[in-house]
Amino acid sequence: MNTSADTTHNVHGSHPEFLAHHFHTPEQQSSSAKLGMWIFLGQEVLFFGGLFMSYVALRFFYPETFLAAHEYLSIPLGGLNTVVLITSSLTMALAVRAAQTSNNPALIRNLIFTFLFACVFLVVKYFEYSHKVHDCLLPGHFYGLPIPDPNLPGEMMYSPHCTVAAEIPGKPHVFFALYFAMTGMHGIHVVGGLVVIAWILLRARRGDFSSAYYTPVENVGLYWHLVDLIWIFLFPLLYLVR
Amino acid sequence: MSHAVANSAHGSQHNDHGTESNYLTARKGLLSWLFTLDHKRIGLMYLVSVIVFLLVGGLFALIVRAELMTPEGDLLDPDTYNRFFTLHGAIMVFLVIIPSIPASLGNIFLPLMLGAKDVAFPRLNLASFHIYVVGAMFFLYTLISGGLDTGWTFYTPYSIETGTSVIAATLGAFILGFSSIFTGLNFIVTIHKMRAPGMSWYRMPLFLWAIYSTSLIQVLATPVLAITLLLLIMERAFGIGIFDASLGGDPVLFQHFFWFYSHPAVYIMILPGFGVISEMITVHSRKNIFGYKAIALSSVAIAVIGFLVWGHHMFTSGQSEIASALFSFITFAVAVPTAIKVFSWVATLYGGSIRFTTPMWYTLSFLFLFTIGGLTGLFLGSLATDIHLHDTYFVVAHFHYVMAGGTIIAFLGALHHWWPKITGRMYNEGLGKISALLVFLGFNLTFFPQFVMGSHGMPRRYHSYLPEYQTWHVISSIGSFVLGAGVFLAVCYLTYSALRGKKAPDNPWNGVSLEWETATPPIEHNFVTQPVATRGPYEFDEIDTSSGRSHH
Numbered sequence: 001m002n003t004s005a006d007t008t009h010n011v012h013g014s015h016p017e018f019l020a021h022h023f024h025t026p027e028q029q030s031s032s033a034k035l036g037m038w039i040f041l042g043q044e045v046l047f048f049g050g051l052f053m054s055y056v057a058l059r060f061f062y063p064e065t066f067l068a069a070h071e072y073l074s075i076p077l078g079g080l081n082t083v084v085l086i087t088s089s090l091t092m093a094l095a096v097r098a099a100q101t102s103n104n105p106a107l108i109r110n111l112i113f114t115f116l117f118a119c120v121f122l123v124v125k126y127f128e129y130s131h132k133v134h135d136c137l138l139p140g141h142f143y144g145l146p147i148p149d150p151n152l153p154g155e156m157m158y159s160p161h162c163t164v165a166a167e168i169p170g171k172p173h174v175f176f177a178l179y180f181a182m183t184g185m186h187g188i189h190v191v192g193g194l195v196v197i198a199w200i201l202l203r204a205r206r207g208d209f210s211s212a213y214y215t216p217v218e219n220v221g222l223y224w225h226l227v228d229l230i231w232i233f234l235f236p237l238l239y240l241v242r
Numbered sequence: 243m244s245h246a247v248a249n250s251a252h253g254s255q256h257n258d259h260g261t262e263s264n265y266l267t268a269r270k271g272l273l274s275w276l277f278t279l280d281h282k283r284i285g286l287m288y289l290v291s292v293i294v295f296l297l298v299g300g301l302f303a304l305i306v307r308a309e310l311m312t313p314e315g316d317l318l319d320p321d322t323y324n325r326f327f328t329l330h331g332a333i334m335v336f337l338v339i340i341p342s343i344p345a346s347l348g349n350i351f352l353p354l355m356l357g358a359k360d361v362a363f364p365r366l367n368l369a370s371f372h373i374y375v376v377g378a379m380f381f382l383y384t385l386i387s388g389g390l391d392t393g394w395t396f397y398t399p400y401s402i403e404t405g406t407s408v409i410a411a412t413l414g415a416f417i418l419g420f421s422s423i424f425t426g427l428n429f430i431v432t433i434h435k436m437r438a439p440g441m442s443w444y445r446m447p448l449f450l451w452a453i454y455s456t457s458l459i460q461v462l463a464t465p466v467l468a469i470t471l472l473l474l475i476m477e478r479a480f481g482i483g484i485f486d487a488s489l490g491g492d493p494v495l496f497q498h499f500f501w502f503y504s505h506p507a508v509y510i511m512i513l514p515g516f517g518v519i520s521e522m523i524t525v526h527s528r529k530n531i532f533g534y535k536a537i538a539l540s541s542v543a544i545a546v547i548g549f550l551v552w553g554h555h556m557f558t559s560g561q562s563e564i565a566s567a568l569f570s571f572i573t574f575a576v577a578v579p580t581a582i583k584v585f586s587w588v589a590t591l592y593g594g595s596i597r598f599t600t601p602m603w604y605t606l607s608f609l610f611l612f613t614i615g616g617l618t619g620l621f622l623g624s625l626a627t628d629i630h631l632h633d634t635y636f637v638v639a640h641f642h643y644v645m646a647g648g649t650i651i652a653f654l655g656a657l658h659h660w661w662p663k664i665t666g667r668m669y670n671e672g673l674g675k676i677s678a679l680l681v682f683l684g685f686n687l688t689f690f691p692q693f694v695m696g697s698h699g700m701p702r703r704y705h706s707y708l709p710e711y712q713t714w715h716v717i718s719s720i721g722s723f724v725l726g727a728g729v730f731l732a733v734c735y736l737t738y739s740a741l742r743g744k745k746a747p748d749n750p751w752n753g754v755s756l757e758w759e760t761a762t763p764p765i766e767h768n769f770v771t772q773p774v775a776t777r778g779p780y781e782f783d784e785i786d787t788s789s790g791r792s793h794h
Contacts, residue, residue, distance in 0.1 A: 022358065042461060043427070050465075050466050058490075141480055171489075173483055177484065
């Protein structure tokens, strides 16, 4: 039963360990992996494209709501997160460079920095989200935590403690639905980034990467830059409405 | 592709393939299948799943047709009827036609035709199958948990309000979408990076051009469906108000998003069919393809233009008239590359030495049925006639002529064409022709009357109807039973032949593309030595290439 596997090993005995059996050369393997990653990023752009298109349509319908509601997002916290993510992209780029030059200590160090910056981003996001929840600035049906109106039977009203939610005119539940959908979907991608960064960090500690083989580091780097790039569009669209 | 190999077609060269055993028997046990990284085994598992769901989806269609034998609703109550036609559509689209040719036959044959050992990312390939199974489970859950009655299109606002399992079904479609994206990604990279020496782009079999174009659409359109369905789920769960007009959203926005995926998805379904037709029509008429580059590049053109026509599903939705006019124009434009293909196939037949094998019967059926399907699409693409025909049986007949008359017929033909290579056994040619005939007659009997009904105003998706349509409905229902019998017969004798059939030679049709150069069934690592492409995929031995006449 194992004869087939054995013959493969004999035929390709000169293969480096990281080279999968169906590739001929490390170049073929790494260029395939990189092309695959770019295509994956392409579909990510289309995925977020749906959210951006929803944003365009609804902002076109309700420009005043967007203008009024964005005041309730914290520009300092959003700005801080922008700086954090851009810096993490820098450390990620340095990590890729370190892998290319076989500088394993620098690779590990920069991956740890990137990981920590990603954590900082999520912590800041957590404080922003909890502030929104506190003010009842929630998506859709949950905006203002509606309760039955005692004076108008059959009608709903905002909960009495949701005074902030009651201040915003227009259709703020749509703005905050988009806010949570877009930043939430981005947040899920940040969590995905944490997982893959942790994965290559463990592999780097095992000494898997060198100038001969660093494709996974490069691909995780590409992914992380896209996550950063999407935030760079989200921040002005949601926080800096004019 | 040496002449020596292509000439010694009749099973004499098994020794050439060394001692390595074939992919079916190389490893044993259920786990060796479920966790295999071999593209051929993954493709075969897809094939079995697709055929099982084809039978399930077909069963729903037959029940729906049985109900429509009489004008009154007597077999099913209206709600059950809605669930049955929805499940027929959703299963056929998401679980059958989209993965049918690419994920099953594409998986098995793409690396073989390229002369590669496997796809670029075997583990991703396996993951895409596992994701398919998980998505299918969500659909099965939908089936048993009250069904789904929105139609396969999940249109808002009804999909927000209905009490049926919209979330389970949309999550299923969302998950199946990722299976489709990963398969497409894998195929694109494989075609770019894994071609055998000598296998230039213009030496690739046209099936691979079709799969390449399909993959481009899968990767670029499916994520838009993913986010759309996710937003629909959020709409149901939180009332986010993007698609719900009562909350300030726009249901037409949902239609735009949905068709931005689902119209290109129509080309995900039909392009692989085009691909296998190019293979079968050449091999079974012993003639080099007419207009290789035109067919190859028209696949890419269809993929590109196909992204810009989605608005023709929405002529009656209230979208702007300028947009409708533009969409109508581009819809006509996409007919051009499609017509180029049909003309090239017909020209290929001219002067060829046509063999009336089962694959050829299916190929000729395809030419006939797809042409009707394509031409009736032009009626629907015209703004004025569409107002009359929108949401009638004319539309139902049109897309069945394309999806079933095109893709399913091509799939069945390709299944016979490659059956010997996949299973190592020959199917029964006589039964093959009987079933091909039943399918062809049954299909036309089912769907041609629907054109007539539709143009007379019979609306689609209705459970009861005016008595004046009954004659057409009865003909259509009888046709559907004939069609069902034909497909069922094919599944039966193919299954039987896989177990008990006559042993197949390595190259039963004398094809010269690389998949015919390896053993039948192929060995686990596809080829003993790296194959080299030395000629075009359709330069058969009996074609005199010395004068350069057939040198495209």
